[in-house]
Amino acid sequence: MASTAQFNQSLGKNSGLVLGLLGLALLFFPFFNEEFSHSSLGLITSLSLITLGTLLYSDFLYRGQPAGVKNNGVWFDGLSSRGLLGWFVALALTGFYIALYFYPERLGYNAQGNTALVAFFDPLSKLLNGNAATQWFVYGTLYTLAILLFGVKFIYKYRHNRYQIIRTVSVMFFQLGFAFLIPELLSLFNPETPYFAKDLKNMWPLNYYFFESWHLKNMLNGGNLGRFMLFSGIAMIFIVSPVLTYLYGKRWYCSWVCGCGALAETAGDPFRQLSSKKISVWKFERWSIHAVLVFVFLTTIAVIWSFLSSNPNLSSFSRETFVIGVVAFLLLLMGLIYVYKRKDLDKDALYSFISIGLIIIGTLSIQAFSGEKHILFIKSYTLTKWYGFGIGAAFSGVLGVGFYPLLGSRVWCRFGCPMAAILGLQQRLLSRFRITTNGGQCISCGNCSAYCEMGIDVRAYAQKGQNIVRSSCVGCGICSAVCPRGVLKLENGSVNQRTNLPEFPLGNSL
Amino acid sequence: MSPPPIIIIGNGIAGTTLARQLRKRSQQPILIISKESDYFFSRTALMYVYMGHLSWDQLEPYEQGFWKKNKIDLLRAEITSIQQNEKTIVLSNGERLAYDRLVLATGSTPNRFGWKGQELKGVQGLYTKQDLEQLEAMTPRIKRAVIVGGGLIGIELAEMLHSRGIEVTFLVREKNFWNTVISATEGSMIEQHIVEHGINLKTSTSLVEICGDEEGNAVAVVTDKGEKIPCEFVGLTAGVRPNIDFLKGSDLNINRGILVDDFLQTNLTDVYAIGDCAELRQPKSNRRAIEAVWYVGRMMGETLALTLSGKKTAYQPSHWFNSAKFFDIEYQTYGVVAPEEHENEAHFTWQDPTKLRSVRFSYNPETERFLGINSFGIRLRHERFEKWLNDKANINTVIKQLKEANFDPEFYTHYEQNIQNAWQAQHNLINL
Numbered sequence A: 001m002a003s004t005a006q007f008n009q010s011l012g013k014n015s016g017l018v019l020g021l022l023g024l025a026l027l028f029f030p031f032f033n034e035e036f037s038h039s040s041l042g043l044i045t046s047l048s049l050i051t052l053g054t055l056l057y058s059d060f061l062y063r064g065q066p067a068g069v070k071n072n073g074v075w076f077d078g079l080s081s082r083g084l085l086g087w088f089v090a091l092a093l094t095g096f097y098i099a100l101y102f103y104p105e106r107l108g109y110n111a112q113g114n115t116a117l118v119a120f121f122d123p124l125s126k127l128l129n130g131n132a133a134t135q136w137f138v139y140g141t142l143y144t145l146a147i148l149l150f151g152v153k154f155i156y157k158y159r160h161n162r163y164q165i166i167r168t169v170s171v172m173f174f175q176l177g178f179a180f181l182i183p184e185l186l187s188l189f190n191p192e193t194p195y196f197a198k199d200l201k202n203m204w205p206l207n208y209y210f211f212e213s214w215h216l217k218n219m220l221n222g223g224n225l226g227r228f229m230l231f232s233g234i235a236m237i238f239i240v241s242p243v244l245t246y247l248y249g250k251r252w253y254c255s256w257v258c259g260c261g262a263l264a265e266t267a268g269d270p271f272r273q274l275s276s277k278k279i280s281v282w283k284f285e286r287w288s289i290h291a292v293l294v295f296v297f298l299t300t301i302a303v304i305w306s307f308l309s310s311n312p313n314l315s316s317f318s319r320e321t322f323v324i325g326v327v328a329f330l331l332l333l334m335g336l337i338y339v340y341k342r343k344d345l346d347k348d349a350l351y352s353f354i355s356i357g358l359i360i361i362g363t364l365s366i367q368a369f370s371g372e373k374h375i376l377f378i379k380s381y382t383l384t385k386w387y388g389f390g391i392g393a394a395f396s397g398v399l400g401v402g403f404y405p406l407l408g409s410r411v412w413c414r415f416g417c418p419m420a421a422i423l424g425l426q427q428r429l430l431s432r433f434r435i436t437t438n439g440g441q442c443i444s445c446g447n448c449s450a451y452c453e454m455g456i457d458v459r460a461y462a463q464k465g466q467n468i469v470r471s472s473c474v475g476c477g478i479c480s481a482v483c484p485r486g487v488l489k490l491e492n493g494s495v496n497q498r499t500n501l502p503e504f505p506l507g508n509s510l
Numbered sequence B: 001m002s003p004p005p006i007i008i009i010g011n012g013i014a015g016t017t018l019a020r021q022l023r024k025r026s027q028q029p030i031l032i033i034s035k036e037s038d039y040f041f042s043r044t045a046l047m048y049v050y051m052g053h054l055s056w057d058q059l060e061p062y063e064q065g066f067w068k069k070n071k072i073d074l075l076r077a078e079i080t081s082i083q084q085n086e087k088t089i090v091l092s093n094g095e096r097l098a099y100d101r102l103v104l105a106t107g108s109t110p111n112r113f114g115w116k117g118q119e120l121k122g123v124q125g126l127y128t129k130q131d132l133e134q135l136e137a138m139t140p141r142i143k144r145a146v147i148v149g150g151g152l153i154g155i156e157l158a159e160m161l162h163s164r165g166i167e168v169t170f171l172v173r174e175k176n177f178w179n180t181v182i183s184a185t186e187g188s189m190i191e192q193h194i195v196e197h198g199i200n201l202k203t204s205t206s207l208v209e210i211c212g213d214e215e216g217n218a219v220a221v222v223t224d225k226g227e228k229i230p231c232e233f234v235g236l237t238a239g240v241r242p243n244i245d246f247l248k249g250s251d252l253n254i255n256r257g258i259l260v261d262d263f264l265q266t267n268l269t270d271v272y273a274i275g276d277c278a279e280l281r282q283p284k285s286n287r288r289a290i291e292a293v294w295y296v297g298r299m300m301g302e303t304l305a306l307t308l309s310g311k312k313t314a315y316q317p318s319h320w321f322n323s324a325k326f327f328d329i330e331y332q333t334y335g336v337v338a339p340e341e342h343e344n345e346a347h348f349t350w351q352d353p354t355k356l357r358s359v360r361f362s363y364n365p366e367t368e369r370f371l372g373i374n375s376f377g378i379r380l381r382h383e384r385f386e387k388w389l390n391d392k393a394n395i396n397t398v399i400k401q402l403k404e405a406n407f408d409p410e411f412y413t414h415y416e417q418n419i420q421n422a423w424q425a426q427h428n429l430i431n432l
Helices: A002-026 A040-062 A084-102 A116-120 A122-129 A135-157 A162-189 A213-220 A223-248 A259-266 A269-274 A279-310 A319-344 A347-369 A380-399 A411-415 A418-429 A458-462 A478-482 B013-025 B043-050 B065-069 B129-141 B152-163 B184-196 B294-308 B382-390 B395-400 B416-427
Strands: A433-437 A488-492 B006-009 B030-034 B072-076 B079-083 B088-091 B096-098 B102-104 B108-110 B144-148 B167-171 B200-202 B207-212 B218-223 B228-230 B233-236 B240-242 B258-260 B271-273 B278-280 B321-326 B329-335 B346-351 B358-363 B370-376
Touching: A002 A040, A040 A116, A040 A122, A040 A135, A084 A380, A116 A122, A116 A135, A122 A135, A122 A162, A135 A162, A135 A259, A135 A269, A162 A259, A162 A478, A213 A223, A213 A279, A223 A418, A259 A269, A259 A411, A279 A319, A279 A347, A279 A380, A279 A411, A279 A418, A319 A347, A319 A418, A347 A418, A380 A411, A433 A458, A478 A488, B006 B013, B013 B030, B013 B072, B013 B294, B043 B129, B043 B152, B065 B072, B144 B152, B144 B228, B152 B167, B152 B184, B152 B233, B184 B200, B184 B321, B184 B329, B184 B346, B184 B358, B184 B370, B218 B233, B258 B271, B271 B294, B321 B382, B329 B382, B346 B416, B358 B395, B370 B382, B370 B395, B395 B416
Parallel strands: B006 B030, B006 B102, B030 B072, B102 B271, B144 B167, B144 B233, B167 B200, B258 B278
Antiparallel strands: A433 A488, B079 B088, B088 B096, B108 B240, B207 B218, B218 B228, B321 B329, B329 B370, B346 B358, B358 B370
């Protein structure tokens, strides 16, 4: 009896796998057959097969299974344990990202008329935004589809956990609506405006080109919509984000809204246990994420400075006013942190604190040693290009997603994302969020640490009876979900005494 | 020459906690000796390695450099005897090590009740790293398994084997699962859950003998119902007892475990015992002399660390608490909850009629003082119950304020109102 059910289950799973792979294979056909690359029916068939296959696979994977933690065999499966399959997928994904960022013409992108894969997506692109497809449209479509389909799978997997369900519906909603449909449709209805980012939630510094000269100009020349995006973009950075991070921690963004987080939490879920929990890696994380933070700040300040230099008429303030404003703001921030939060400056927060200091020095250097076109003796164009190449492409794309099956699903978020660094500093110092440890109930099993995608050694805190307040925690809630003894709870509460370390965990009358 | 160290025999939670807490308070040399493993690991999580949730290194709560950094020496060795007069221990290779103080934290070993066939190949308990390795090596040959003993390790072993596609029969001698601790109602709920997970559960059924083939492999078990169940593996999980066989014949006072006073000291000077292997001469009321659970090992380690660093401290556990997980149902308990009601203890049980969820409060029927709680499927806040128990809170107060103790993840359905309504209905109360 059991074996019949098992047979049906594996039959269903394998059918799903075959259909999905068939749909994926159809995406390669346009490379070999130019005629097929213009077939709308081909595209519909391919995307439908991928959808059907993934849903079928997920359904049979969890159908008839009692609701609960589903981590059986994670370390026996090559895909999720850096086995052969894992390396193969990593290689394939990395290859795709390299083509996407550096050789889009290999994918068929051509401004004069697409071929191959990019041409394959022309009909959908024309439908949504009125233009021929670009490699970014192809990427965006597949990215969104991956979040939606693996989101369904994730919800199925965690159907007993309402936090996970709601959170996943949220990332699916923001990806489909804010990141994909709304920007495409806004382009469709505003065909005459120049390009600027229309994803409201993709704020600076995650969107590193927000303050670049061409982008600022395009927004300023983009009519009401452009000005709206400019003002709301700034409001997101200075008002919306600090308020929400204070109330709920950085999870409001990183695991509920952000597109990078959305992919990590859905398609990346099978790889979360691959993040390293070593203390040495944590040290590296502090260095790398703050290096990126300083770099993105200085690059941004530099491009605004050079924008103000060359376009004095487009702004109501001068570049000197700008520099003074930035320095004054950052000094105030440092002062406030020093006065009120000195005691909370653990290593993570201390590195952020020092980073702010470096940014101030860097900003003053820009003012002192830069000309109209040269920032610190480097062309400002070169500076932004480096950032776009090094951080935007190599780090967030190739390493960030390509290496999911090798380093876990949050490589970018953990080691590179400047947005995560800023939100993290606030989460550490001024937020109501914490993961509460339930008295003395921890049995040090290690499931929480193992399944933390950010590489936080959650157990190290839980077994001491200490709450977890870490800059890097994105609040995905999986540690709490996989805890077999009900020890961890994500919650918002009083800002004070979030991190008290008891002499002994609860249970002993000492 | 450096002074002799404090030697701790056993690197489980008791011995390790002692070493860590002692190092925080003192610079004395510390040596931990283990027969079982190079490094401390979480014994309670052995199952997750077998099921593929965790890799072995994820079972180790401290990185390997931790021990050196904290100047805690580790030694993999077996000890054969204690020479109390010379303050030395003897290792199985004949080597002698001098100690300043000696702490026995040797844990437990599975019970074996002299069943016929218990020495056959394919028959084992699950307690040590070696047990797990033996089971893992055996697994490719196991199609059917029988588990004997209806307690916590039994149900974990059932889940483990089942996760690897093995057909599992689970023999429980008692009428209900774990009926020495939980009520028949709670037991039935767990039993239903066990069956839903595809386990062939047989309650009120005992093992009579294990049959073997001519090569000495287990091939079947015979139950007291006369049934013969073919299998390649038999898991013996009928509880544990202190792992102290190697101490028999020493000068130590031993009953079931190593007898210790309130300060966890044995009858021998400078020799202490903590954790599963220790038996309290005078346990507190409502507490047992041997409590073989993780938390007690940890707390004894903490207490002894104070004593050995010069602050003599009696072992004073606070209110009892424990936790477990039965397949997908989490269990937590705080305070005193007997399996069934008795003279000094009344019970109020609430059960979610559709879901596998229940709560049972115990209280004094005369004074209405809250005594304890069992919860299945709802997470509860340890701190809140510790406080209610310390405050000797009234049962009505606890039920009225129960929401404060909820520890489920955000957005989960709350049941406090249903629980309050049921309590009010049962006691004809208008208001709490």
